[in-house]
Amino acid sequence: DVDGRGDDVRLQHPLGIFALDGQLLIADTYNHKIKQLDPAARSVKTLFGTGKPGQTDGTSPSLYEPGGLxxxxxxxxVADTNNHAVRVVDLKTKEILTLRIKGLEPPAALATVAATDSDSGPNSEEIMVASQRLRANQDGTVVIQVDLPAGYHLNPMAPQRYKVSVESGVQQVGLVSSSVTGAIGRDREVKETSKNLRLPLHIPFRAYEAGKAELRVQLTLFYCREDNTGTCRIKTLVWRAPILVVTDTAASNELKFQGRVTAE
Structure with missing residues (x-):
């Protein structure tokens, strides 16, 4: 995130662009800013945004990953993406307000579909996993590994995220929140969004009594070329795994989920 002139300028995942009076306004998405480019002077300066996510109106506004302009x-x-809002900039007073349309409600059927799609994550692919056996009354680990294309890495500035949920068999399997270190839990769902997630992921759980269960694992990754050229990619992988908790002492205490993403 560097304003200035020429090759010294740094933007991060800019999406929207709008021409105005010989200038270009740019949605510098991952820097949470709107910037102005002067093509003649080859200079860029910040117009709006603090560089940190937020939703403050006024003359010192904050944005959260602005997109279209x-x-x-x-x-x-401004399509203020992660605030789920349209922001309106008065170009004369330099003041930002959040657009509010009174009485506008989505149809109930469409709202249901939108919630389902959102739960699946962007660019989603579902993977069916063979049944896995777990040893009863043992602590275990969900291990998630995804192979990236050669020459790619996870975007360190993007919010990688996962969600693991027990879809059935809550008497057989309980998840352990990472915020409760060393504690045994019966959480039905654990999730995290962080720029610091690293592969493979290790998520603790506890197997209880013998029986059948099903686990759902969802992982959304943002990955880019290692030389930071070209377009970054987003992929969501969703695994569903039937689980059989058994008293066999030879059974595993790990649940493994493997996947791969492509550069296509």
């Missing part, structure tokens, strides 16, 4: 009648309209 459009304008009309001295107003700039």
């Amino acid at each position: 459009s304008g009309a009648n001295n107003k700039l309209y």
Whole structure:
């Protein structure tokens, strides 16, 4: 995130662009800013945003991964992606407000579909996993490993995220929240969003009494070329695994989920 002139300028995953009076306004998405590019001077400066996510209106506003830009009648309209809002910039006063449309509600059927799609994550692929056997009354670990394409790495500035849930068999398997170190839990769901996630992931659980269960694992990754050229990619992998908890002492105490993503 560097303003300035020429090759010294640094943007991060800019998405939206809007031409205005010989200048280009840019949604510098991962820097949570709107910037102005002067093509003649080859210079860039920050117009709006603090560099940190937020949703503050006024003359010192904050944004959260702004995306698309459009304008009309001295107003700039910003799709403020992670705030799920449209922000309106008065280009004369330099003040930002959040657009509010009174009485506008989505149809109930469409709202249900949207919630389902959101739960699946962006660019989702579901993977069926063969049944796995677990030893009863033991602590265990969910191990998630995903192979990236050659020459790619996880974007260290993007929010990688996972969610693991017990879909059935809560008497057989309980998840352990990572915030409760050393404790045995019966959580039905654990999730985390962080720029610091590293593969493979290790998520603790506890196997209890013998019986059948099912686990759902969802992982969304943002990955880019190691030389930071080209377009970064987003992929969500969803695994569903039937589990059989048994008293056999030779059974495993690990649940393994393997996947791969491509550069296509």
